[in-house]
Amino acid sequence: MRIEQVIFPSGDRMPMLLDDADLPVAEAGDWALSRRHKAFATQSRNMQELLLVHAWARERRFDLYERLRSGRMFTEAEVTSLLERLRRPSANGVVVKLAVSPDTANKRVSTARRHMTWYINELIADPSTGEVQRQRLTDMKVKLDTALLAGMQSPEGNPKYRKPLKLAQAQFLQDALDPHGTILFGRDSRGRLRNFLMICLLTFLGLRTGELLSLRIQDIRFGAITTIYIRRRGMSPNDPRRRPPRVKRKGRILPLDSPRIAILLDDYISTERQWCIDHGRATDSGFVFLSDEGNPLSTDRLSQLFRGLRAAFPEKLPEHLSPHSLRYTFTDLVYEELRRLGKDENEISQTLMYLRGDSSPDSQDTYIDYAARGAEAVQRYQSQVASSRNAPDVLL
Numbered sequence: 001m002r003i004e005q006v007i008f009p010s011g012d013r014m015p016m017l018l019d020d021a022d023l024p025v026a027e028a029g030d031w032a033l034s035r036r037h038k039a040f041a042t043q044s045r046n047m048q049e050l051l052l053v054h055a056w057a058r059e060r061r062f063d064l065y066e067r068l069r070s071g072r073m074f075t076e077a078e079v080t081s082l083l084e085r086l087r088r089p090s091a092n093g094v095v096v097k098l099a100v101s102p103d104t105a106n107k108r109v110s111t112a113r114r115h116m117t118w119y120i121n122e123l124i125a126d127p128s129t130g131e132v133q134r135q136r137l138t139d140m141k142v143k144l145d146t147a148l149l150a151g152m153q154s155p156e157g158n159p160k161y162r163k164p165l166k167l168a169q170a171q172f173l174q175d176a177l178d179p180h181g182t183i184l185f186g187r188d189s190r191g192r193l194r195n196f197l198m199i200c201l202l203t204f205l206g207l208r209t210g211e212l213l214s215l216r217i218q219d220i221r222f223g224a225i226t227t228i229y230i231r232r233r234g235m236s237p238n239d240p241r242r243r244p245p246r247v248k249r250k251g252r253i254l255p256l257d258s259p260r261i262a263i264l265l266d267d268y269i270s271t272e273r274q275w276c277i278d279h280g281r282a283t284d285s286g287f288v289f290l291s292d293e294g295n296p297l298s299t300d301r302l303s304q305l306f307r308g309l310r311a312a313f314p315e316k317l318p319e320h321l322s323p324h325s326l327r328y329t330f331t332d333l334v335y336e337e338l339r340r341l342g343k344d345e346n347e348i349s350q351t352l353m354y355l356r357g358d359s360s361p362d363s364q365d366t367y368i369d370y371a372a373r374g375a376e377a378v379q380r381y382q383s384q385v386a387s388s389r390n391a392p393d394v395l396l
Contacts, residue, residue, distance in 0.1 A: 001018065003017055004018055012040075013235060014032055014033075027065050028115075031118055031119070039246055044243075049107065052085060052086060052108060053116075056085040060078065064116075068119055071140050073143060074140075074143075082148075086112065087153075106155075109148055109152055110152075116144060120137050123137050124138060124141075163318070164330075164331070164332040164333070165317075165318065165321070167333070169316070169318060170329055172313070172316050173203070173321075174203070176313060178192075190275065190276075191292070193264060194268060194272065198305075201256075204261070204330075205228060205254045205256065207230070208247075209299055210246050211245075213287070213289060216287055217288060220265065222266055225255050226255070227253055227255055227256065229251070229253055230251050230253075231251045236286070238283060238286065239287070239296055242298075243299065245299055247357075249357030249358060250357040251357070273290055276291065276292055277290065277294040279292060280293035334355065338352075
């Protein structure tokens with residue numbers, strides 16, 4: 001069995017589960033169609049998780065949907081073996097670890113539970129299902145749902161805080177890619193200009209990778225202060241990328257108060273970008289950042305840029321450097337600036353929510369190092385409360 005990506009003329013995409021004869025699995029396809037409102041990345045992940053459930057059923061030598069239609073209860077041993085299968089990493093020929101993280105395992109179990117209970121509900125609602133069979137299916141659904149919920153693992157706790165770049169590191173990163181600088185990292189001036197602009201937008205505005213690579217020309221308004229419009233859109237039929245980036249957060253308008261970057265951005269759009277389209281004889285997709293072949297730049301190409309930077313400047317740039325680490329940098333430094341301006345915590349939280357496109361203040365918890373800020377406050381408290389004998393031992 002495998003998963004194939006279906007691309008519609010509108011640009012929408014949907015993952016499709018195929019059997020060994022390369023025919024669509026009807027039940028999985030119906031479930032995917034019922035979830036068309038979900039993001040493509042979520043649909044793809046869910047279909048990969050569903051593939052694991054089918055692999056488990058094959059190992060147990062039965063067809064998943066025939067078993068569900070029969071209404072015959074899953075035994076405790078079968079549910080246990082399913083949970084164990086979902087907690088193991090996918091087979092890739094190399095043994096790396098014995099189990100996936102609790103978060104990954106819980107997502108897999110949740111998908112298995114939602115898919116199987118959805119299918120049982122479809123059988124219950126079918127007019128051709130008799131009353132006795134309907135009751136068997138209802139009892140089966142309750143027992144299966146309860147057993148899978150009980151198999152969910154406890155979370156690992158607070159996610160590890162990913163450190164932002166230091167101010168000097170963020171500035172060096174810009175210098176390394178500056179098309180008019182002295183370091184000149186990259187093959188040619190055209191690529192350096194594009195990469196420099198992407199780094200600046202990630203650093204100055206705290207954009208996500210999907211937001212950066214989804215930018216279109218009409219999203220940039222040049223003026224005394226250039227503004228960047230972050231918009232949520234459907235997929236474009238002109239986007240040939242296998243995994244099109246998407247804007248997952250709220251739309252917003254962000255100021256880019258840097259005349260030099262605005263001028264370079266205008267130069268890139270009017271000159272270098274058009275060269276890429278002509279060079280690759282590509283159709284203008286409307287996206288801002290393109291490859292040399294004129295196609296919208298992919299997430300893999302952006303990740304490759306950061307891998308090259310880490311390898312070229314191991315002493316200047318941290319090993320955790322990534323597009324997302326620049327979002328941490330943006331959040332951390334803007335948070336400090338708002339505190340310096342005397343804003344209270346509620347106002348700071350609301351401001352960061354808008355700038356980052358968050359719908360909940362809880363989204364900021366993994367971006368702000370509360371442990372370090374708490375340690376700083378405790379150190380100051382200890383220095384104040386310590387007696388004269390204890391004072392020399394207190395860290396300042």
